[in-house]
Every structure is written in structure tokens, then in C-alpha cells.
Amino acid sequence: MKKALLLPSTFLLLLSLCLTYSFGQQKEKTKETLEPDKIPTIVINSLKAKFPKAEIHKWTKEKEDNIVIYDIEFMQEAKNYAADIKENGTIYNWEKEIAENDLPATVRQAVDTKYPKCTLKEIMQVTAVKDGKDELEGYEIIIETEDNNETEITLSPDGTLM
Numbered sequence: 001m002k003k004a005l006l007l008p009s010t011f012l013l014l015l016s017l018c019l020t021y022s023f024g025q026q027k028e029k030t031k032e033t034l035e036p037d038k039i040p041t042i043v044i045n046s047l048k049a050k051f052p053k054a055e056i057h058k059w060t061k062e063k064e065d066n067i068v069i070y071d072i073e074f075m076q077e078a079k080n081y082a083a084d085i086k087e088n089g090t091i092y093n094w095e096k097e098i099a100e101n102d103l104p105a106t107v108r109q110a111v112d113t114k115y116p117k118c119t120l121k122e123i124m125q126v127t128a129v130k131d132g133k134d135e136l137e138g139y140e141i142i143i144e145t146e147d148n149n150e151t152e153i154t155l156s157p158d159g160t161l162m
Contacts, residue, residue: 047083090129100120121144
């Protein structure tokens with residue numbers, strides 16, 4: 001009798017654990033690539049107001065926790081940029097490519113300490129927009145490690161790994 005109850009109970013327990021795990025892994029995030037004519041005018045106007053010389057290369061529309069954000073990759077004055085703009089036209093944050101020699105010494109030292117002998121492939125300075133004001137948030141850096149693996153790391157302005 002105990003064996004007859006044990007098998008279905010074990011099955012139900014395993015099933016519930018698997019379902020709990022799979023639902024926990026799903027995040028409310030969707031992403032789709034869009035044609036420029038599908039972007040709301042308010043978003044384009046917001047981008048052009050902040051970055052008047054933007055030459056747009058890629059648009060994606062993301063939905064994260066019921067908030068629609070347009071991720072826009074573009075060039076301006078021969079530098080790579082990206083901006084996240086909410087569907088109401090509010091700029092959430094933006095990134096600007098910077099040269100290695102423009103990276104603060106504390107940030108470079110933190111990278112060298114964590115990843116000795118790495119090569120910096122791309123450095124993006126991340127700026128958050130809070131209450132309409134730009135605030136330096138940190139740096140997203142793509143590095144090539146000593147064993148030829150590429151990885152992205154994010155550091156705060158003081159060099160703390162985020």
C-alpha cells in the first residue's frame with residue numbers, strides 16, 4: 001500500500017518542482033527587431049532632441065515588466081551610441097563609446113586586477129537619466145581575456161564590479 005502511494009506522490013512532487021523551476025526561469029522580457037517606420041514619433045523626436053546627428057543602425061523593442069523600451073543603436077560624430085527610450089519618449093539611459101585612455105584610472109586598475117593581461121575591445125560609458133538629468137552610472141566593457149575569451153563586464157565609476 002505504501003509503495004502504491006509513494007510512486008504517484010513522488011511523481012507529483014517532481015512535476016511541481018520542474019514546473020516551479022521553469023516558471024521561475026521565464027522573465028517578463030520580450031524583444032523584437034523593428035523597421036524604423038514602426039517606431040513611434042515621440043521616441044524618434046526624443047532621440048533626435050538629445051542626439052541631433054544620430055545615424056540609426058538598429059532598433060529593437062523590448063517589453064520588461066510591462067514597460068515598453070526601444071533600444072536604439074546609432075552613430076554620432078564617428079562614435080557608437082545606444083539609447084533606451086520608453087514608449088512615452090522618456091530617455092531611460094544611454095551609452096557612448098569612449099577610448100581606452102578616457103577610462104578613469106580607478107576603473108582601469110579594477111579591470112587589470114580582476115583580469116590581468118586582458119585586452120579592452122569596447123568601452124561604453126553608461127549614463128542614466130534621472131529626473132531629466134544625466135548621471136554617470138558606470139562602464140560596460142567588452143574584454144578579451146588571456147585565454148582568448150570575450151566577456152562583458154560592468155563597473156561603477158569607482159571601479160566596483162557590478
